[in-house]
Amino acid sequence: MNAFEVIKTVRLTEKGTRQGSQMVRSFERDKAGKPVLDDKGKPKIKERPLNQYTVVADRRANKTEIRQAVQELFKVKVTKVNTLNVRGKSRRQRTTQAGKAPDWKKAIVTLKDGDKIVLT
Numbered sequence: 001m002n003a004f005e006v007i008k009t010v011r012l013t014e015k016g017t018r019q020g021s022q023m024v025r026s027f028e029r030d031k032a033g034k035p036v037l038d039d040k041g042k043p044k045i046k047e048r049p050l051n052q053y054t055v056v057a058d059r060r061a062n063k064t065e066i067r068q069a070v071q072e073l074f075k076v077k078v079t080k081v082n083t084l085n086v087r088g089k090s091r092r093q094r095t096t097q098a099g100k101a102p103d104w105k106k107a108i109v110t111l112k113d114g115d116k117i118v119l120t
Contacts, residue, residue: 001061004073006058006066006069007055007073008058009056010055011054027044027045028046051110051112055106055107056105057069057083057107059103059105062083066081066083074117077115078109078111082107083106083107084105088101088103
């Protein structure tokens with residue numbers, strides 16, 4: 001599959017795109033993995049932006065294919081990809097015929113600090 005077949009759309013919603021104002025708080029750690037303490041004896045906290053985008057991908061695509069497609073299409077560096085299969089909702093109208101929205105795959109892509117996907 002080529003990159004255009006793997007990536008269907010990029011969802012730009014408040015929930016789907018977590019960047020800018022939202023920050024990840026974590027403890028600074030030394031080489032041994034223990035938290036670094038400040039002068040008061042409390043762990044130092046570092047903040048970094050959460051740079052994640054939600055992508056609708058082909059259901060047959062795996063994480064590696066999604067990573068390569070996003071890097072190729074948007075010229076960014078992807079650090080992590082999380083995927084989940086979303087079941088389509090059942091639809092029912094007044095008649096006895098029932099319908100169903102199609103199933104789809106959601107991919108949450110984390111980019112390297114400083115990279116952004118610009119869609120205009």
